[in-house]
Amino acid sequence: MKTESHxxxxxxxRQIPSERVFLNFKNTSYTFGHMLGLCTVLKSRFPELVSKSCAILSEDRESLALYLPALDAICSHIFLQPDDIGDKESELYASAAIDFKINLRNGKISSVEKITRLDSLEKRVKVSNSYILATSGTTGEPKLASYSLYSLTATAQKNIARGTEFIWGLSYDINRFAGLQVYLQALVAGSRLVVPSKNETIATLIQLYVDNHVNCLSATPSFWRKALMVPSHKRVPLKRITLGGRLAIKIF
Structure with a gap:
């Protein structure tokens, strides 16, 4: 049985040069050093979250991208909650034994709510792993699945020296399996990740990738079909592409 080394x-x-840029937003960028510093700051600001199981709900991609490492550093488990679980929230919280709900908005932690739940041991999912994601599967009903950081990064390219060669563009939400894999691939290799806002037009996305010299992109077939309709797609200097997040960490 494999054990999780990280x-x-x-x-x-801690392994990546602090001055190297990790996140590129539309008008802001953050270095790996900034991300590491945020881990220390959050632990002192929110001691109640230490070793707790927490749900994270973000109104935008940027906030989750910014705070994920810091919240992971202090919480025992994190449920990356999508915004489409409807009235299933309480049920899923009980199933995952969630202690706190953390709301993110506009690059800030907007609120931290303590969860009072009626536990149902029969319905509780195994949460020995660090990450809990919601998946609808074939039924359309949200179900929980848990993953360890080891399993999510097991086949990721972790050559930090080469990581500077690659600039990833994000086309998925980070609270989805494919988006989380892309996020972690960029992070563990010390690469740059370009994070667009939600609901951008395809033309705006392509221009963002052009402006930031994105050369690695994982996206769905429907995304690629739309991208090919935008003339400026030819200016995106792609070196690596995939048709789905599952293979995004295997393309180096």
Whole structure:
């Protein structure tokens, strides 16, 4: 049985030159050093979250991208909650034994709510792993699945020296399996990740990738079909592409 050699994202952050840029937003960028510093700041600001199981709900991609390593550093488990689980929230919280709900908005932690739940041991999912994601599967009903950081990064390219060669563009939400894999691939290799806002037009996305010299992109077939309709797609200097997040960490 394999054991997880790095059970927190912060362990990877410590290995990467602090001055190297990790996140590129539309008008802002953050270095790996900034991400590491945020891990320390959050632990002192929110001691109640230490070793707790927490749900993270973000109104935008940027906030989750910014705070994920810091929250991972202090929480025992994190449920990356999508915004489409409807009235199933309480049920899923009980199933995952969630202690706190953390709301993110506009690059800030907007609120931290303590969860009072009626536990149902029969319905509780195994949460021995660090990450809990919701998947609808074939039924359309949200179900929980848990993953360890080891399993999510097991086949990722972790050559930090080469990581500077690659600039990833994000086309998925980070609270989905494919988006989380892309996020972690960029992070563990010390690469740059370009994070667009939600609901951007395909033309705006392509221009963002052009402006930031994105050369690695994982996306769905429907995304690629739309991208090919935008004339400026030819200016995106792609070196690596995939048709789905599952293969995004295997393309180097």
């Amino acid at each position: 059970n927190k994202i912060v362990d990877y952050l």
